[in-house]
Amino acid sequence: MIDKLSWMAIYPEAALLIMACVIALLDLSTTSPRRTATYVLTLLTLAVIAVLTGFNAAAGKTIYGFGGMVVSDPMGNWLKCFATLALMVTLVYGRPYAADRGMLRGGEMFTMSMLALLGMFVMMSGSNFLVLYLGLELLTLSSYALVALRRDNALASEAAMKYFVLGAMASGFLLYGLSMMYGATGSLDINEVFKAIASRQVNHQVLVFGLVFIVAGLAFKVGAAPFHMWVPDVYQGAPTAITLLIGAAPELAAFAIIIRLLVEGLLPLAIDWQQMLTLLAIASLLVGNLAAIAQTNLKRMLAYSTIAQMGFMLLGLVAGVVNGNTYNAQFAYSAAMFYIVTYVLTTLASFGIILLLAREGFESEEITDLAGLNQRSPLYAGVMAIAMFSLAGVPPLVGFYAKFAVLQALIASGQAMHIALAVFAVVMSLIGAFYYLRVVKVMYFDAPLTATTVAAPPDVRAVLTVNGALILILGILPGSLMTLCAQAIVATLAS
Structure with a gap:
């Protein structure tokens, strides 16, 4: 008999799975080409779960369930909440684009995205x-299935194949480790x-060998160089x-699995994995940063930008354990x-503008496609400018405070x-500012x-406006979100 605590630990996952199945079945009777009923029900479900x-x-x-196999703690729950909100925003931005390209002939986009979110929840728990x-x-x-959703598009099929082959290799690395x-x-x-590791009774060489494979698998998942080759193409x-x-949203899950594995499980090996x-x-x-400068395609530029941003996030994980002491861990x-939460917020705004400018038969992927956007729509140009300035780390936007917090740690x-790493990161940020400011x-x-x-x-206009405003407001008043993250990490470290 499964105890009550176990169900309390996983009831958001259970609700998400049940609703994903219900929505998949109800969608069979939907005749609307824009899948309005499916879309509304999906958003309502996600809102309740958030x-x-x-x-x-x-x-x-902090609740442990199923014999300690799953945990419901503040860090995991906040990341679940943020990932759910990120998926809601993604579906709001992406629905008009998907409808114009025949991707809503069935409700797969909604049900598969909910199953992807369920995967994130399980990683966080x-x-x-x-x-x-x-x-x-x-x-x-x-x-993989979502990337290949446009079956008649050669680029999408090629991207799905690359993603599948490299993703399978990364999973193999992680599983072997x-x-x-x-x-x-x-x-x-x-x-x-x-x-077991803290007892020092285990062969250190075997642990480090396994750790190399685990770190390589995790680096694939976050898109960190030199395991980044799938990111620009996909x-x-x-x-x-x-x-x-x-x-x-998956970047939040990647952060969660890094904390679960490296910090909660392998903290006694911190001196080894921090070097990696x-x-x-x-x-x-x-x-x-260097590869992004050469890009003319906006999506490809943002892909290289993501690699650089993940590098900055990893710097925060490097400073947690110093000479065997964990006094700096909660700050780092x-x-x-x-950093990862604010990065996701900014990414939503930048891709929201790209999706907005895309029309039927026109992708709006090149940087030149944004030419003169301020004259055509000052509001959307302003949101994109805020997103670019934030990614570059320009005060008073939230990207500046995120970078500042990592450098401080x-x-x-x-x-x-x-x-020396902090100085190097600042120099790289200055180089990175070039390609962000070029878009502006x-x-x-x-x-x-x-x-x-x-x-x-x-709905798109309202969400985009709120998204842009949050980047600015959280930059001016970052204290509440920073406190929330600190309390979540402290609770996780204590458990």
Whole structure:
């Protein structure tokens, strides 16, 4: 008999799974070409689940269920809440685009995105290697299908194949690393693995060998260099609505699985994995920022930008353990969590504008397609400018505070290596500012290529406006979100 606590730990996942099945069945009787009923029911479901996970997170309780295989804690619940909201925004932005391209002939886009979200939830709740891996596979398999949703589009099919082959390799890396950890420690339970490693009774070489594969698999999933090769091709080839779907909410799940595995399970090996993450962060900042400068395709530029942003986020994870002490851990990991949440918020706004400008038969993917946007629509040009300035780290936007928090965590460690990393990150950010500001220059100073005004459905217009405003407001008043992230990380470290 499964106890009551176990059901309390997973009821958001259970509700999401049931509603995904219900919506898939109800969609069979929907005749609307824009899938209005399916769309509305999906948004209502996601809104309810966002409220449930938000309440769970605010309660601040940590509940273990199913023999310790799953955990419901503030960090996981806040990330679930943010991921659900991100998916809602993605569906609002992506529906007109998908309808124009025949992607709503069935309700697959809605049901598959809900199953992808379920995979994210399982990754955020997992306290066992098998559970984490199951969540990861559910997310990635749903993502492969979504990328290939435009069956008649050669670019999308090619992107799906690349994503599938490289994703399968990454999953293999991760699974091999986890199996070595199981072989060395004799347990799949994250807490038991932690105790086994902390006891120092386990062969260190075997642990480090397994750790290399785990870090490589995780680096594939977040798109960190040199495991980034799938990111630009998949971002460019996938339909833009799906690019946003795989580039926003899943980053929160990737952060969660990194914390679950490396911090909760393998913290005694921090000196080893922090060195690996340092190399990944340096490579990501170099490759992402330098390659983005050469791009003319906006989606490809944002893909390289993502690689650089993930490098910056990894810097926050590098400064947690200093000389065996964890006094800096809560500041470093909460800075990384704040960074990933604000990055997703900004990514939603930037891709929302690209989706808005796309018309039937016209993708609006090139940077030149934004030419003179300010003359055609000052509101949308303003939202895009806010997103670009935030990604560049210009004050007073939230991207500046996110970068500042990570740099602060690095410098607070007092290590010469970490201070050097902070200086390197600032230099890379200055280089990165070039390609972000180029987009703003094209919007405000180049002559428009077309005189057509930009029309948006009321829901898209309202959400885009709120999205842009949040980037500005959270930059001026970041305290509440930063406190929320700090409290969530403290609760996770304490459990």
